[in-house]
């Protein structure tokens with residue numbers, strides 16, 4: 278199921294503003310890769326180029342290649358819709374559909390794609406909610422609106438919604454930034470479990486979190502405000518936190534930055 | 536930093552400053568005395584110097600009320616509170632000024648309209664009724680209004696909805712700007728102009744005859760920009776995150792719009808459509824030009840002249856006798872009730888469909 282991502286020479290623009298420049302890296306299958314770096318260095322932008330969500334932003338433009346196993350996501354004839362079905366995404370702020378119940382939220386991906394059999398829908402919903410560690414909290418109120426959950430529960434609902442369509446890669450943009458330590462821990466545990474099945478990329482501002490959950494860590498930085506963000510280094514998480522090969526990485530991790 | 540502030544506020548030397556938080560206040564019934572005074576002077580003075588109109592008395596009292604409350608508060612509480620009181624008084628006075636005409640309009644319509652409004656009136660047409668005599672009814676006009684408004688809605692709502700979706704979800708650049716501009720221009724079209732347009736196009740150039748449908752087309756022209764505008768505003772309120780969430784699940788854009796964006800905005804869109812319906816239900820100018828008026832029942836909106844409620848009111852008023860005036864008031868009451876029921880339905884739908892909260 279899980280797939281490798283190979284990025285080479287990727288540059289992304291907002292209109293004429295170059296947000297990230299010439300990024301090349303490999304994301305290993307069945308592993309967690311963390312993206313760290315100062316605010317505005319283009320982590321979210323880069324993450325969104327990996328499932329072709331960047332072009333949804335008006336003026337969003339991408340150059341370069343992203344290979345999923347051996348297929349270029351930006352090749353001609355590639356349908357962004359099927360790319361997004363293969364590479365799921367969880368956003369920084371929980372965004373359950375307000376008109377739908379908890380059940381419908383999880384089922385939304387399947388239903389809206391029209392690709393499901395009726396009798397398997399409730400199995401998929403149960404499996405996904407269990408996968409997101411939310412089943413026990415919501416199993417007796419599946420018909421209640423999803424927006425009635427707490428922030429942490431909503432975020433796990435969004436994770437359940439994302440994994441219900443069985444993607445091969447899961448992109449998470451600061452999934453814990455609005456959550457308390459206990460919900461954060463629940464989601465970190467979840468990431469640990471999910472990596473058995475998915476390739477996971479997670480953006481985080483929390484160094485401890487990157488150290489706890491990820492196998493590999495990528496550090497992004499920008500040389501000055503208004504300059505495009507660049508990949509500084511990507512290595513095993515232990516090495517990045519113990520002795521990184523670039524001085525800027527060490528400065529950032531140890532808080533001696535800027 | 537925070538340490539310093541804590542120390543300072545704990546400092547006994549600054550304790551007397553607390554008294555700036557407390558000061559003389561008028562009791563809650565404070566404005567009652569100026570109100571009474573203003574009414575006495577306004578009405579009494581008005582009567583003394585021989586102003587005939589009660590409206591003038593009321594206006595004098597209102598102005599005096601504002602001035603008295605301001606002065607009283609200034610004396611007792613101080614300048615800032617006086618300004619606050621001034622704003623409060625003005626808001627109250629304006630509120631009353633706005634409510635009085637509305638209430639008297641409703642009262643007058645109900646009072647005069649209910650004299651002949653009964654089952655017979657609702658169920659019969661004017662066919663065979665002498666215009667100088669009592670009797671007859673509004674059925675033909677009610678049918679006409681229902682059919683014309685329904686057809687206009689069927690034409691205008693799909694076009695308006697799709698235009699708004701285009702503008703919000705797809706429109707970029709020149710074309711979208713042009714469309715927005717023309718929608719704005721259309722909002723300002725007087726109803727008689729819409730009527731003349733259909734008259735010259737449909738009846739004079741294409742040589743069709745008068746019909747409810749011709750009127751409905753003119754009403755649709757009036758309705759469309761209102762629907763576009765309100766739908767556009769509602770769609771813009773749908774958070775972008777929801778669209779992105781849906782797209783990120785691999786849902787195509789058109790499905791995202793139908794299944795996520797529209798359901799989220801449906802409450803507001805319905806309200807907007809109903810307001811547009813209410814607006815065109817009272818139009819008479821295009822009806823005079825295009826539907827022509829007809830004292831008999833004509834259930835077919837595509838052929839021959841029909842009537843409609845606003846036209847009926849106008850026609851009865853023109854007759855210029857008591858039974859006709861009664862019929863006009865009763866028809867006005869029916870029209871208001873029609874619009875009111877539509878509004879209630881719209882509110883019901885909006886509440887029922889609104890994004891749900893709570894557990």
Ligand SMILES: Nc1ncnc2c1ncn2[C@@H]1O[C@H](COP(=O)(O)OP(=O)(O)OP(=O)(O)O)[C@@H](O)[C@H]1O
Nearest residue numbers: 291294296314315316317318319320321322323334
């Ligand atoms: N919609 C947009 N339009 C124009 N420029 C944008 C847009 N979104 C982001 N940018 C710019 O792109 C650059 C990278 O932004 P991005 O959101 O990727 O940063 P980030 O690393 O995710 O920051 P944070 O850690 O604060 O989330 C920034 O300079 C930002 O101003």
Ligand SMILES: [Mg+2]
Nearest residue numbers: 320321322450
């Ligand atoms: Mg970000």
